[in-house]
Amino acid sequence: MRKLFQQLILSGFCLAIGAGAAFAENIVIKGSTTVLPVAQAALEAYMKANPGANISLSGGGSGEGIKALIDGSTDIANSSREIKSAEVELAKSKGVEPKEIAVAIDAIVPIVNPKNRVKDLTVDQISQIYQGKITNWKEVGGDDLQIVVISRDSSSGTFEAWAEMVLNKAKVTPKAQLQASNGAIVQAISKNRYAIGYIGFGYINKTVKPLTVNGVAASAKTALSKEFPVSRHLYMYTNGEPKGETAKFIKFVLSSEGQKLVAKEGFVPLAADKKGKK
Amino acid sequence: MNTVKNRKNILTKRMKEIAIRNLFGLFAFLSVMLLGLILVFLFREGLPLFKQISVTDFLFGTAWYPTYAPPEYGIWPLIVGSLAVTFFACLIAVPLGLLSAVYIAEIAPARIKEILKSVIELLAGLPSVVLGFFGMVIVGPWLQETFDLPTGLNIVNAAVMLAIMAVPTISSISEDALYAVPREFKEASYALGATRYETIIRVIIPAALSGISTAVILGMARAIGETMVVLMVAGGAAAIPESIFDAVRPMTASIAAEMGEAPFRSGHYHALFATGIVLFVITLAFNLIADYISNRFRETGSGTL
Amino acid sequence: MNGKTFELSMRSRYFKQRLFFGAVRLSALVITLALLGILAYILANGFRAITWEFLTQPPTDSMTKGGIMPAIVGTLYLTVGAILVALPLGVASAIFLTEYAKQGALSRIIRIGVNCLAGVPSVVFGLFGLGFFVVFLKFGSSILAGALTLGILILPTIIGAAEEAIKAVPQTFREASLALGVSKWNTIFRIVLPSALPGILTGAILGVGRAAGETAPIMFTAAAFFTAALPKSIFDEVMALPYHIYVLATAGTHIEETRPLQYGTVLVLIALVLGIDLIAIVMRSMFRRNKRW
Numbered sequence: 064m065r066k067l068f069q070q071l072i073l074s075g076f077c078l079a080i081g082a083g084a085a086f087a088e089n090i091v092i093k094g095s096t097t098v099l100p101v102a103q104a105a106l107e108a109y110m111k112a113n114p115g116a117n118i119s120l121s122g123g124g125s126g127e128g129i130k131a132l133i134d135g136s137t138d139i140a141n142s143s144r145e146i147k148s149a150e151v152e153l154a155k156s157k158g159v160e161p162k163e164i165a166v167a168i169d170a171i172v173p174i175v176n177p178k179n180r181v182k183d184l185t186v187d188q189i190s191q192i193y194q195g196k197i198t199n200w201k202e203v204g205g206d207d208l209q210i211v212v213i214s215r216d217s218s219s220g221t222f223e224a225w226a227e228m229v230l231n232k233a234k235v236t237p238k239a240q241l242q243a244s245n246g247a248i249v250q251a252i253s254k255n256r257y258a259i260g261y262i263g264f265g266y267i268n269k270t271v272k273p274l275t276v277n278g279v280a281a282s283a284k285t286a287l288s289k290e291f292p293v294s295r296h297l298y299m300y301t302n303g304e305p306k307g308e309t310a311k312f313i314k315f316v317l318s319s320e321g322q323k324l325v326a327k328e329g330f331v332p333l334a335a336d337k338k339g340k341k
Numbered sequence: 342m343n344t345v346k347n348r349k350n351i352l353t354k355r356m357k358e359i360a361i362r363n364l365f366g367l368f369a370f371l372s373v374m375l376l377g378l379i380l381v382f383l384f385r386e387g388l389p390l391f392k393q394i395s396v397t398d399f400l401f402g403t404a405w406y407p408t409y410a411p412p413e414y415g416i417w418p419l420i421v422g423s424l425a426v427t428f429f430a431c432l433i434a435v436p437l438g439l440l441s442a443v444y445i446a447e448i449a450p451a452r453i454k455e456i457l458k459s460v461i462e463l464l465a466g467l468p469s470v471v472l473g474f475f476g477m478v479i480v481g482p483w484l485q486e487t488f489d490l491p492t493g494l495n496i497v498n499a500a501v502m503l504a505i506m507a508v509p510t511i512s513s514i515s516e517d518a519l520y521a522v523p524r525e526f527k528e529a530s531y532a533l534g535a536t537r538y539e540t541i542i543r544v545i546i547p548a549a550l551s552g553i554s555t556a557v558i559l560g561m562a563r564a565i566g567e568t569m570v571v572l573m574v575a576g577g578a579a580a581i582p583e584s585i586f587d588a589v590r591p592m593t594a595s596i597a598a599e600m601g602e603a604p605f606r607s608g609h610y611h612a613l614f615a616t617g618i619v620l621f622v623i624t625l626a627f628n629l630i631a632d633y634i635s636n637r638f639r640e641t642g643s644g645t646l
Numbered sequence: 647m648n649g650k651t652f653e654l655s656m657r658s659r660y661f662k663q664r665l666f667f668g669a670v671r672l673s674a675l676v677i678t679l680a681l682l683g684i685l686a687y688i689l690a691n692g693f694r695a696i697t698w699e700f701l702t703q704p705p706t707d708s709m710t711k712g713g714i715m716p717a718i719v720g721t722l723y724l725t726v727g728a729i730l731v732a733l734p735l736g737v738a739s740a741i742f743l744t745e746y747a748k749q750g751a752l753s754r755i756i757r758i759g760v761n762c763l764a765g766v767p768s769v770v771f772g773l774f775g776l777g778f779f780v781v782f783l784k785f786g787s788s789i790l791a792g793a794l795t796l797g798i799l800i801l802p803t804i805i806g807a808a809e810e811a812i813k814a815v816p817q818t819f820r821e822a823s824l825a826l827g828v829s830k831w832n833t834i835f836r837i838v839l840p841s842a843l844p845g846i847l848t849g850a851i852l853g854v855g856r857a858a859g860e861t862a863p864i865m866f867t868a869a870a871f872f873t874a875a876l877p878k879s880i881f882d883e884v885m886a887l888p889y890h891i892y893v894l895a896t897a898g899t900h901i902e903e904t905r906p907l908q909y910g911t912v913l914v915l916i917a918l919v920l921g922i923d924l925i926a927i928v929m930r931s932m933f934r935r936n937k938r939w
Contacts (some may be wrong), residue, residue, distance in 0.1 A: 091870075091883065096897055102706050103872060110874045118874040119883045122897045125409070126602030129693075135607050138785055144700065149410075153604055213492040216577075217408035219601030234406060239419065240492060240588050241577035243598065244897035252900075254482055257491045352831055361831045362746050372760030372805065375798055379774045386777055417765025428757075438827065440673035448670060457674055459927055464681045466852075466923040469768075470888040472910055476896055478905075489785035505680055512677075538663030547670065559765075563746055566767030568862040569888075573896065593769045593862075601866050602772065605781060617773045621766065628765035 066160060090118040090308050094128020094141030096244035097218045097263040098297050102141055104324040105316045112315075116308055122244060125220025132300055133159055138309045141302040143169065143220030143263065144227075162302045162328040166295040166316050168331035170264040170286040171225055172250075178258040183275040186292055189229050192259060195236025200257075212239040213251055213260035221245065225261050228293050243309040261293075265329030283331045297330065382619055386606075390414065400617060403580040407599065407609040412418075414612045416619065418579045422589030425582055426571060427564040429500035430507055434564070435557055437504070438511030442556075446519035447541055465509035471524075473573030476502040479593070480575060487584065494527030494576040496585045502574060503564045511560040517554020519545060525584040566620065570592040592620050601618035655883055670753040688912050695910025707874070709894065714911050721791075721858050721882030721918075723877065724868060727793025728758045728800055728857040733850055735797075736804030737839075743805075744812045745834055764802035766860040771799050775867040792868025799863055800853035807849020811842035844933040848926045855922035859915065861888040871897075887915045 092102055099301050104119055120129075122268045128140035135155045146154075146161055150240055153268050154161050173189055176182060181204055184192075191197045193212055201207045213234050215222035226232055240258075242248045248260040253270035259315050273281060276292055285291035322332035383482060402415020445454050455584050481493030491563065522545050530540040546553065546556070576588020579595070596613050604607035665937075701877050703713035739756070747753040773793030785791040815838050822835040861869075869889035894908045897902065 080659045089882070099871070099897075100708060100900075106872065106874060117873075117875050117878060117882070119870040121869075121883075122893065123601045129602040130602055134781065136780070153607070205666040209491055210457070216597060216598050216602075217406075223408075232409070234409065237404070237580035238578050239590075240494070241579075241590070241598070242896070246901040247896045251492075254490060255487065257872075268902075333861065347660070348873075356829055362742075365738050365742035365746060366752075368735055369742035369756050371735060372739045372763065373756050375801070376759045376763045377767075378778070379770065382774055382777055383770070393829065410885055437673045437677060440670045441677055442673045444670045448667060454903070460678050460681050463920055463923055464928060466855055467681075467684070468888055468919055469862045470859070470891050471688070471916055472684075473889055474908065474912055475687070478896060478908075479687060505684075508677060534808060536659050536853065537661065538665050538666045542666070562765055566765070566769075568767065569892065570767040573892070592844060593767055596769050596773065597862055597865065600769075600776065614773060614777070617770050621770050622765055624765050625762055628762055629758075632761060642704075 065328055070320070075143060079252070082231075090116065090139065090312060091131075091137045092118065092139040092141060093121045093123060093131045093137040094139075095125040095143040095297070096122040097125075097143040097169060097221050097265075098166070098299070099244075099327050100139035100328040101297070101316070102299075104328055105312070105321050105332065107310055108320070108324060109315050111309070113233070114257055116312075118312070124218030125223065129299075132302060133163060135302075136158070138301065139305075139313070142298045142300055144223040145296075146300060161300045162303055162305070162316075164299045164301065164305075164313060165320075165333060165334060166299050166313075167325045168294065169287055169297050170281040170291050170294040170331075171221060171228070171261050172264055172267060172281045172293070173259060173261050173274045173276065174252050174267065175259050175274060176252055176254075177270070177272045178256040179205060179272065181274065183278055186279050189248070189276070190231065190233065193239070194229055194233050197236060210259050211255060211258040212236060213248055213258050214239040214241055215261075216241050216243060219244075221261065221263060224295050228295070229261075241264050247258035252336060260317075263330070267329065281335060286331050287339045293320065342361040360363075364422040364492070380621070383614055383618050386392065387611060387616075387618045389606075390608065390611035390615045393608055395455050398445075399612075400619070401428045403581065405595070405613055407603075412608055412612075414608070414615075416595075416616055417590045418526050418581050418592055419595050419616065420619070421581050422454065422575065422579075423565050423591040423593070423623075425585075425589055426499040426503055426575060426591055427561055429496060429585065430503035431557065431561055433500060433504035434507040434511055434560055438508045438556070438560065439515050439553065441508070441542060442512045442515035442519055443546075446516050447537070447545070461509045461512050463514075464505065467505075468574075469567060469569040471480045472496050472502045472505060473570045476570065476574035484586075490587055491584050492576060492586075494574050496582060497569050499575040499589070499591075500585075502570045503567055504565060505569065507560040507564045510563050511556045514556035514559060515549070515553050518556065519566065521552065522548045551634050551637075556633045558627050558634070564632070565591075566625070568597050573599050592616050597619070651733050669795070687915065688909060688916060691906070692909035692911075692913030694878065695906045696913060698819070699705060700907075700910055704874075704905075706831075707743055708900055709872070710900050714885075714890060714907070714914065716876060716889070717885040717887045717890040717911065719876055720869075720886040721888075721915075723789050723884060724796060724864060724886055725854050725857045727789060727880075728796035729850060731794055731797025732801045732804045732853060736801050736849075737808045737846060739801075740805050740808035740812055741834060741839075744809055745830075745838070745874055760802050760805050762808075763798075768799065768860055771795055771863045772865055772867065774798075775863055780867055786881060787866065787868060787870075789868055789877060791886055792864045794873050794882075795863045795867050796860060799855050799860060803853045803856060804846075804849055804921070806841070806851065808846045811845025811849065812838060812855040814845060815841045824931045832836065844929065848930045848933075851926040853927070855919045855926070857891075857921045858922070859888055860890055865892075870911070887911060 084139050101128045102120055104122055125142040125144050128142055129150055131147055132139035132140040184312055188203050198210055200210055233238055242251055245266040248262050249271055252260045279291050281291045286294040325332045347471055353523050399414055401417045403417050404413040404415045406413040445457055480498050485493035492610040499553045526529040526544050571591045577590050578588040580588050596616055603613055665784040666691055704716050704931050706712035725790050743753055779785050779791035781788055820833055820839050823837045862888055870883035871893050878884050891911050894904050
């Protein structure tokens with residue numbers, strides 16, 4: 064009985080290993096949670112058109128994606144920020160040439176709970192709130208309530224972009240609560256009337272209230288024209304020029320069908336950018 | 342019978358036996374070697390941090406900003422976070438665990454005993470991510486509404502969920518300790534006219550104290566080493582808490598949250614492994630102390646003459 | 647003391663006893679309610695999500711619809727892999743500890759080592775798995791790395807259960823076998839092990855339950871947010887039930903909309919783990935009752 068059991072297991076695993084020798088091409092995608100919905104929608108559409116492909120997708124933050132690219136454990140790194148020069152150096156020292164491919168445009172929007180009276184903040188006010196210097200909503204025109212600062216983990220590209228564009232690299236107060244993703248911030252803010260957070264434009268929904276920054280509301284137009292002060296590109300990084308299945312997938316994301324998915328997920332397609340520039 | 346052939350047979354049989362013994366010994370030693378390997382790895386990847394920063398700055402520094410330039414690697418807030426949630430978790434879990442152990446060992450009727458033991462064992466089997474989910478989705482909002490807090494993800498939440506994880510450990514080990522108390526102790530106490538309560542409080546528990554201490558220490562080790570629960574409910578703020586309704590960032594949660602993004606052999610990577618070393622050392626210390634207590638103070642012999 | 651004082655003091659003593667027993671019963675009640683409460687909540691919120699489709703289809707539409715089949719399969723592969731690693735190693739270690747080296751420095755070192763291994767936090771296993779299996783040995787994030795990491799995690803459980811089971815085999819069995827001229831190894835292999843098998847199996851089942859529920863060790867060694875197809879080799883990443891719960895609840899793209907699915911996944915995981923544990927508990931009491939030797 065025990066022998067039979069053992070044999071079954073052994074053959075099962077041999078199958079697994081043997082099949083591995085003949086598997087279809089694998090794409091591993093890791094990184095930004097902002098880019099995640101775009102990547103996932105594109106993935107599902109791509110799989111329908113190419114059933115043989117074997118793609119695995121993970122989130123974790125832009126930092127994770129880029130690190131995985133450097134370590135060679137991913138083919139595509141989703142990132143909502145530009146790769147840092149230190150990372151480029153580290154990559155080159157390991158023989159990896161990061162190639163940057165913009166796939167969409169995004170705005171990072173500060174959000175509050177719908178019960179919050181505040182509608183607009185200046186970049187400076189937001190910066191001070193996040194540094195912990197402004198601690199009560201009444202200081203910026205709201206009710207007399209403590210401000211709960213919600214931010215992202217350091218692995219987040221959204222965080223890095225926010226830190227650069229709004230905080231000018233100043234330190235976020237250590238009392239800030241850290242959430243793991245855009246989605247988690249939406250969840251936290253929707254339940255907490257004291258809180259402020261920031262998310263990618265595509266994550267805005269009815270449960271949270273987006274603020275205007277310097278009087279400008281975030282939209283596809285203002286993100287493109289950079290009138291909205293906190294706008295950025297979303298990227299996919301590969302090691303050198305993309306090849307094979309990876310190239311096909313990225314081509315799909317950049318195609319008009321892929322860009323339609325970008326718009327569907329709430330972000331700004333690149334093609335609109337080209338039109339705008341003309 | 343040919344005696345030469347016999348002797349050869351016996352010799353090969355002996356050699357086979359010795360070979361098998363050594364093979365198994367190797368396997369067993371492998372288990373220990375794994376522990377050593379983990380240690381070696383932790384130290385190998387964590388020690389390089391201390392070329393950049395001194396041990397005291399690391400342990401007692403109060404700023405954890407590993408991704409800024411220049412990065413700051415002070416884990417004191419993380420250590421305080423771990424200690425805080427563990428302390429409050431034990432505040433809840435030790436009474437619950439100990440009292441339920443007393444119930445099982447001394448007071449409960451046989452059928453309830455079986456049921457309760459199964460309940461505790463099932464509780465022990467609950468995956469930590471499930472408890473984290475429960476804490477995040479149900480306990481958190483409830484705390485936030487009931488106490489009008491800025492957040493429901495804080496020390497209290499983590500302490501309650503950790504207590505649920507620690508109770509089975511404390512309860513089952515205490516139960517074994519209470520069982521091990523010789524019957525003569527109880528009988529002598531009753532013979533002197535003590536009530537059951539007095540016997541339990543003044544005779545049995547003190548006699549089982551070493552086992553109970555072991556249970557508590559192992560429960561604490563379990564709580565401080567728990568990852569998913571605190572990752573999901575403790576809040577994530579790397580600051581020294583001022584109230585039990587503040588969010589904290591225990592060491593385990595910090596490692597799990599940042600593990601994926603630290604590039605191989607970067608400063609941040611080394612800092613995470615160094616935090617792992619601290620964590621490992623703390624839990625190791627707990628386990629060794631518990632081991633020592635249980636071996637040293639084991640009740641040998643019975644209470645009779 | 648006279649009769650009246652005695653009566654009064656007895657009354658206060660029994661009053662204290664009633665208080666204490668009340669507290670004791672209360673704590674037992676609290677614990678039971680905690681378990682039942684959690685199970686009830688999850689069941690109530692999750693059973694609506696459990697359909698045949700949920701269990702056999704992959705997720706679609708950014709995980710807001712569809713099922714969790716790849717996660718179930720992934721958990722299956724990971725736990726089977728973990729047991730394949732831990733069972734031979736664990737039983738062999740237990741055999742050594744109980745049959746070949748009962749006392750002495752070596753066995754004490756091994757025992758201390760195993761005890762300490764049992765106390766290592768799961769995230770440290772994850773760190774080790776990442777640094778050693780994924781990067782150093784270049785297995786990459788894969789079923790192989792995840793199974794190896796989980797295997798080391800449950801090794802102490804297996805060793806403990808196997809040791810107990812082997813020790814429970816009566817010495818008379820061994821003596822009879824040796825008296826008949828059977829070699830030591832054959833005694834172990836043909837007499838002791840088969841008798842200890844139920845206990846070892848129980849331990850293995852408990853180990854499987856533990857491995858199925860762990861998240862931190864697989865977070866960076868094997869688990870992916872979404873795999874478009876089932877794994878085709880042991881070097882692929884997989885989805886896994888505990889990791890799926892974690893990402894859907896914290897890092898997913900549509901956290902609120904997928905909430906019912908999260909409950910459903912939690913329900914499936916709990917049903918799996920508690921089911922496994924219950925089987926082990928029942929097996930253990932069955933074998934304890936049937937052992938008549």
